[in-house]
Structure formats: structure tokens, C-alpha cells
Amino acid sequence: MEASSEIIRNFIVLEGLDGSGTTTQLNMLTERLRLQGRRVFPTCEPSPMPSGKLIRRVLEREITVEPETLARLFSADRHEHLYNKSDGILKHIHSGEIVISDRYLFSSLAYQSLDCGFDFVRSLNNYPLPEYLVYVDLSPEVCRQRMSGREIEELFDGNSIQDRIIENYERGIAAFIGSGMKLVRIDGTKTPEQICTEILDAVSR
Numbered sequence: 001m002e003a004s005s006e007i008i009r010n011f012i013v014l015e016g017l018d019g020s021g022t023t024t025q026l027n028m029l030t031e032r033l034r035l036q037g038r039r040v041f042p043t044c045e046p047s048p049m050p051s052g053k054l055i056r057r058v059l060e061r062e063i064t065v066e067p068e069t070l071a072r073l074f075s076a077d078r079h080e081h082l083y084n085k086s087d088g089i090l091k092h093i094h095s096g097e098i099v100i101s102d103r104y105l106f107s108s109l110a111y112q113s114l115d116c117g118f119d120f121v122r123s124l125n126n127y128p129l130p131e132y133l134v135y136v137d138l139s140p141e142v143c144r145q146r147m148s149g150r151e152i153e154e155l156f157d158g159n160s161i162q163d164r165i166i167e168n169y170e171r172g173i174a175a176f177i178g179s180g181m182k183l184v185r186i187d188g189t190k191t192p193e194q195i196c197t198e199i200l201d202a203v204s205r
Contacts, residue, residue, distance in 0.1 A: 006128040007180045010093055012203060013104040015169065016136035017162060019143030020188050021195065025136065026102040028196040033098060041092040044102040049084065051077035067115035074108045075124040082127060104130060109172035110165050118171060129181040132203050135173065136195065138188030140166070 012029070014022040023044070030042040046052030046059070055073050057063050065073070081101075082089050089099050105125040112121045140162030173183060184202040186195050 007131055008090070008093060008099075008128045009131050010098045011089065011130040012098065012100045012132045012134060012199075013106070013130040014100065014102050014134050014136065015104070015106045015110075016188060017138060017140060017143045017165060019146040020136040020138040021146075021192060022102045022136055024192050025134070025196060025199065026100055028192060029100055029199060032196060032200060039095075039097045041089075041097045041099045042102075043081070043089065043099065045078065045081060045104060045107065046074070047077050047081040049077065049080050049087075051080050067112070068120070071108065071112040071116045071121050071124060074112060078105060078108075078125065078127060101130075106133065106135075106169065106172045109175075110168040113168045113171075114161060114164055118168065122172075122175065129176060129179055132182050132184055133173070133176075134184045134186060134199055134202075135169070136186050136188040142189070 014025055016022050026042050026044065030040045033040045046055040051073070055070070055077055058065055058070055058073070080088070085091060089101070092099050105127055108121050108125055109118065143162070182202075184199060186198055188195070190198070
């Protein structure tokens, strides 16, 4: 399957292992850009929409579905997240906002590929690419330490699968080399403030 060549300008995606700090960066980037006078729409996947709320119930082990069903749910939620006419990513882009998303299709390639196979998951996710993919690189050990206080262990928690998730991330990133999407790799061991400044410097260029 060929990589999608469609790039959504002013769309920034944050990716990394659970515990790498992508949600922190979503909040910090939004605040910093707004202080600069930019209009910003922060969002995440699973989305805040009904389709995303269903996925949250699966991830929190409240309900159980087959792995391929979950992969399809993520793809369906992503479609709604992009194209919903009242609150979708493209609506906000077209209104002149910068959209920053905590996770996007690269998370599906990293996580759903564990059980469903990379090619199957990729076939479900032929969506437009962000202008910037920011990958926060942090070891599984440090991520696990950061998440040690989490009250609910989610579906993809656990040390045994983190190395495989990293491999899938790398394979997913490599699949889109030459697509026109700009990749920004960040050392996740730096302070949140340093990481935020590096991201802003990269996207400002």
C-alpha cells in the first residue's frame, strides 16, 4: 500500500510511548502558541467524540472486543475525528486554526499491529498526514516509572510489549519517509520546558 501523499498543513501530531509526555506537551504547546496570538485547537485520539469514548471503555477493560474490531474502531474514530462537520480536525484547519493532536494514525500502527499485523492496520489508515510528526523518544523503563501511579492499568500497559511498540513506531515512521511530512525527533529525557521549546523551534522553521 502506498503512503498517503496528502499533507494537512498546520496540523501537528505528538506521538510516543504511554508516559513519554505527549499530553503534557499538548497542553504546553497550546498555551505557548496562544500566548503568541495563534489560534489553536488541541485534541487527542481516541477522540472526545462518541466513537472515541467507546474505545476508552475498551482500553480501560470495561468492555472486551476482538483485536481486529478495536483496530477498525480506531480507524472509524479517526475518520470522524478528521471529517466531522461540526468539530472535526479539517473544520478547524479550514477556519485558520493550528491543530495539535495527542496521537494519530501512528499510534494505531504501533499498538494495533501487535495483534493484527502491520499491513492490516496500515490498510485501515490511509488518511492524510500531518505537516509535523513529533516523536518523543523515551525508554520503556522511564515511561513505566512515570506511569507507576496510574490507578487503572490499560490494555497496552506492561513492560513486555513496550519494545515491540517501539519497533512498530519505527516501522510506521519509516513507511512515510518521502511523503512530505516533517519528522521531529525529541529526546524525552529533557525537561518538559526544553521539549516544548525544541518543538516550537522546529515547527517555526
